[in-house]
Amino acid sequence: MINLIVRLIVSTIVVIAASRVLQGFYVDTTQTAIMVAIVMGLLNTFIKPILLFFSLPITILTLGLFYFVINILIVYLCDYLVDGFSVSSILAALLFSLGLSLAQAIVGIFLD
Known part of the structure; x- marks a missing residue:
């Protein structure tokens, strides 16, 4: 349980830092950053493996570069x-x- 909380805090900090550093990346409030961290965690846990499975041939064909496209789609x-x-x-x-x-x-x- 502690691992999950630490990962959530780190993800929230990364979301807040990215919103201040990256242009074109906007987060309204700290609560929104927490929600983004939670939703990103859920999407990476449940949706990303499905996308990786179905895109495996094109990922192999592009020597793994299509993995970046999947990351962008998740965001x-x-x-x-x-x-x-x-x-x-x-x-x-x-x-x-x-x-x-x-x-x-x-x-x-x-x-770990």
């Missing part, structure tokens, strides 16, 4: 689902997903 889906959160450029969505993945990987190293 845009989160943008659609959460009010007060908007992403207006593909580059901002890509950089956010990479930053979130990097932060979660670092947290995973320390928690």
